[in-house]
Amino acid sequence: MIFLQIDKTSQGKYIYQQIYAGIKESILQGKIEVDEKLPSKRVLADRFQVSINSVSNAYGQLLAEGYIYTIERKGYFVENINQFIGQQEKAPPDLPNDLREKHSIKEGWLSLSHMTADISKFPFKKWLKCQNEAIKNHQEELSEITHPQGPYLVRETISRMIALTRGVRCEPEQIIIGGGTQPLIRQLMTLQKESTKVGVENPGYSRIYSLLQSMKFNVSPINLDKKGIDINEVEVGDPNILFITPSHQFPTGIIMPISRRIELLNWAALSNERYIVEDDYDSEFKYGTDNIPSLQSLDRNQRVVYTGTFSKTLLPSLRISYMVLPPELLRTYRHQYSNYIHGSNSLSLFTLHYFIESGEYERHIKRMNLHYETKRKLLMKQLQETFKDDIDIKDVPAGLHFFAHLKTNRGYEEIHERAEKEKLELYSIERFTLNNKYKGAGNGISLVLGFATIKVEDIPEAVGRLRRIIK
Numbered sequence: 287m288i289f290l291q292i293d294k295t296s297q298g299k300y301i302y303q304q305i306y307a308g309i310k311e312s313i314l315q316g317k318i319e320v321d322e323k324l325p326s327k328r329v330l331a332d333r334f335q336v337s338i339n340s341v342s343n344a345y346g347q348l349l350a351e352g353y354i355y356t357i358e359r360k361g362y363f364v365e366n367i368n369q370f371i372g373q374q375e376k377a378p379p380d381l382p383n384d385l386r387e388k389h390s391i392k393e394g395w396l397s398l399s400h401m402t403a404d405i406s407k408f409p410f411k412k413w414l415k416c417q418n419e420a421i422k423n424h425q426e427e428l429s430e431i432t433h434p435q436g437p438y439l440v441r442e443t444i445s446r447m448i449a450l451t452r453g454v455r456c457e458p459e460q461i462i463i464g465g466g467t468q469p470l471i472r473q474l475m476t477l478q479k480e481s482t483k484v485g486v487e488n489p490g491y492s493r494i495y496s497l498l499q500s501m502k503f504n505v506s507p508i509n510l511d512k513k514g515i516d517i518n519e520v521e522v523g524d525p526n527i528l529f530i531t532p533s534h535q536f537p538t539g540i541i542m543p544i545s546r547r548i549e550l551l552n553w554a555a556l557s558n559e560r561y562i563v564e565d566d567y568d569s570e571f572k573y574g575t576d577n578i579p580s581l582q583s584l585d586r587n588q589r590v591v592y593t594g595t596f597s598k599t600l601l602p603s604l605r606i607s608y609m610v611l612p613p614e615l616l617r618t619y620r621h622q623y624s625n626y627i628h629g630s631n632s633l634s635l636f637t638l639h640y641f642i643e644s645g646e647y648e649r650h651i652k653r654m655n656l657h658y659e660t661k662r663k664l665l666m667k668q669l670q671e672t673f674k675d676d677i678d679i680k681d682v683p684a685g686l687h688f689f690a691h692l693k694t695n696r697g698y699e700e701i702h703e704r705a706e707k708e709k710l711e712l713y714s715i716e717r718f719t720l721n722n723k724y725k726g727a728g729n730g731i732s733l734v735l736g737f738a739t740i741k742v743e744d745i746p747e748a749v750g751r752l753r754r755i756i757k
């Protein structure tokens with residue numbers, strides 16, 4: 287028997303929704319037997335003084351969700367539905383507190399983060415103009431899913447650009463565009479055997495280190511010397527894949543000299559099982575020197591995987607990065623990812639194509655180079671004047687951050703707590719040390735100081751806060 291309470295004056299729910307909900311509840315509570323015939327639409331409509339249409343819509347919804355079935359010319363019947371285990375009335379438990387996110391508003395904060403780009407100088411109008419071009423000219427491509435490696439046209443543009451700026455030698459076919467360096471590296475590593483040994487720089491990019499660990503690879507941090515990753519340790523550790531940042535070592539800033547580059551390439555050339563992944567994350571920014579050619583451009587044996595990103599030159603929120611695979615890896619990639627749906631937003635990618643093709647990208651980088659150089663010099667000057675002999679700045683004229691060592695008796699934990707109180711976003715080498723070597727060293731602290739976001743006029747205040755944190 288169906289019991290329905292219909293409120294015709296209800297503002298919230300349509301009549302058909304009330305009928306649907308009432309019958310559904312009766313079925314779930316076993317008040318209507320399995321295979322029991324429901325009243326015809328007309329009978330039910332008469333009984334509750336509602337329109338046949340309302341009953342028809344309610345039966346249609348119950349049918350679509352599988353609560354009832356229909357037999358032609360006989361009517362509607364109740365489906366055989368399993369009962370839920372446990373108490374149905376019980377509300378789902380609240381999300382545990384440790385899983386809740388804190389949404390603190392960073393009002394009054396200043397940032398010396400290395401992870402940002404200066405949005406105040408981003409040419410949004412020009413970007414939107416290029417976006418309009420993309421919408422006008424790529425209707426067909428925008429209405430379908432793209433090639434697993436990203437649109438060919440955009441890969442062509444990127445390959446031309448990195449040939450010019452980084453000396454990277456590749457065909458568009460070798461480029462894989464992705465929504466970030468991490469997802470690309472994840473894809474690359476799924477092409478490797480489980481037994482693959484991986485070497486990473488220490489200190490180094492901890493996000494890649496934790497990604498590789500989470501993928502259960504045998505990953506070893508390899509120490510640096512003055513030229514970058516220590517070649518002797520590489521030879522002893524004998525990894526199959528070596529992750530490095532030769533253009534501007536992250537985070538120390540070392541620019542790898544040609545002698546070490548050749549040593550590493552020669553090491554990789556000795557086996558077809560060895561690859562070097564060159565993470566060229568911020569090489570576009572050099573102050574006072576020309577761009578230094580990539581490691582990939584020196585490689586004669588197709589042992590280098592090159593990765594690049596638009597996170598520093600444009601905005602990290604765009605999530606456009608790419609990797610260049612040597613042919614052998616590309617073949618495995620094609621085989622494994624033929625069914626893959628590309629994860630980037632094609633509209634942004636075609637926009638990027640016009641942004642580069644129109645010369646806007648090059649102009650933007652030139653402008654940003656000048657702008658960042660001004661801020662870099664000012665921040666260094668202010669730090670030097672404030673900390674005098676207590677600071678040792680590694681002045682490498684590249685990238686969007688530099689490395690500095692400060693004398694202090696305070697440990698890293700204390701420094702970070704004080705930075706929180708002073709509202710200064712600050713990162714130290716502790717975060718990038720992959721084997722705890724720097725923790726509690728007691729002889730000062732090493733900081734990774736980014737200058738992309740901080741406004742020129744806020745630099746004195748940021749350094750003042752840093753002084754209060756350290757002293």
Ligand SMILES: Cc1ncc(COP(=O)(O)O)c(C=O)c1O
Nearest residue numbers: 466467468491536567595597607
């Ligand atoms: C060392 C290093 N590699 C790569 C990247 C770029 O990552 P993505 O392309 O995912 O933005 C960054 C960004 O901060 C980085 O610091």
